[in-house]
Amino acid sequence: xxxxxxxxxxxxxxxxxxxxxxxxxxxxxxxxxxxxxxxxxxxxxxxxxxxxxxxxxxxxxxxxxxxxxxxxxxxxxxxxxxxxxxxxxxxxxxxxxxxxxxxxxxxxxxxxxxxxxxxxxxxxxxxxxxxxxxxxxxxxxxxxxxxxxxxxxxxxxxxxxxxxxxxxx
Amino acid sequence: xxxxxxxxxxxxxxxxxxxxxxxxxxxxxxxxxxxxxxxxxxxxxxxxxxxxxxxxxxxxxxxxxxxxxxxxxxxxxxxxxxxxxxxxxxxxxxxxxxxxxxxxxxxxxxxxxxxxxxxxxxxxxxxxxxxxxxxxxxxxxxxxxxxxxxxxxxxx
Numbered sequence: 001x002x003x004x005x006x007x008x009x010x011x012x013x014x015x016x017x018x019x020x021x022x023x024x025x026x027x028x029x030x031x032x033x034x035x036x037x038x039x040x041x042x043x044x045x046x047x048x049x050x051x052x053x054x055x056x057x058x059x060x061x062x063x064x065x066x067x068x069x070x071x072x073x074x075x076x077x078x079x080x081x082x083x084x085x086x087x088x089x090x091x092x093x094x095x096x097x098x099x100x101x102x103x104x105x106x107x108x109x110x111x112x113x114x115x116x117x118x119x120x121x122x123x124x125x126x127x128x129x130x131x132x133x134x135x136x137x138x139x140x141x142x143x144x145x146x147x148x149x150x151x152x153x154x155x156x157x158x159x160x161x162x163x164x165x166x167x168x169x
Numbered sequence: 170x171x172x173x174x175x176x177x178x179x180x181x182x183x184x185x186x187x188x189x190x191x192x193x194x195x196x197x198x199x200x201x202x203x204x205x206x207x208x209x210x211x212x213x214x215x216x217x218x219x220x221x222x223x224x225x226x227x228x229x230x231x232x233x234x235x236x237x238x239x240x241x242x243x244x245x246x247x248x249x250x251x252x253x254x255x256x257x258x259x260x261x262x263x264x265x266x267x268x269x270x271x272x273x274x275x276x277x278x279x280x281x282x283x284x285x286x287x288x289x290x291x292x293x294x295x296x297x298x299x300x301x302x303x304x305x306x307x308x309x310x311x312x313x314x315x316x317x318x319x320x321x322x323x324x325x
Contacts, residue, residue: 079208118257119226122210138205
């Protein structure tokens, strides 16, 4: 049997700083520039969409930061994992979303981002930007834009506006 | 030398049964390697291997070909899988060593499983030739409980 070179897309070789975090024992990475702050879970406010049609939302909490309300996405639920014990919040840049994760590890530089193999055809194609090999282990690099879609964000913001309006009456 | 109409196939075992891939699609037979897993929603994918600097998805077809009681897989058959004019290595866990055979590919019959592109007649043994892309088409419909593929009628 001879070895043949498949014509899969070449991995992206741009260097990138990532933050490693853990959810339910799985390690993930997120682009460092996508995160504005890592903080504890203090100040979480219980949030409910009430009778909205977005019943399956992954958001149970909000947190206010510098006058902005962030919607807190449970990463375990996002990745369809069993409930976990989140202790850290990753506040995302350029969006009103935060991710609730079990723990953060460290920031490091990756030199290669491998495309997700085409064999993966499920939700993970949206969840991940690609895969990195770190210390011999394969770590998915998450797509920070996948935690809340624009539509979900619009519905969540409308719910907040509604609740504020109701409180003012 | 092979006779006219004969092609080379890699015959691989899954428990008591044997199946085949066209030899020109097979890259290597690899020893057990560290299977790496991360959350995903694609059925039948067991995880990935890091192989010669590449990330290779592991497609566990045994659950469909021989059912949930397939014995432990011992090796990975690395297959160069073509899809959408591109190709990608895919690791197929198998339960024993493989062999090369020259044979004529006999066209599939309507009663054969959907994953079979045809079969080989090797002595008193009929060996189904597996078409990996068939598992893609059925992936969404794979029964979680039984691991069986739905019938063509059920899909349409």
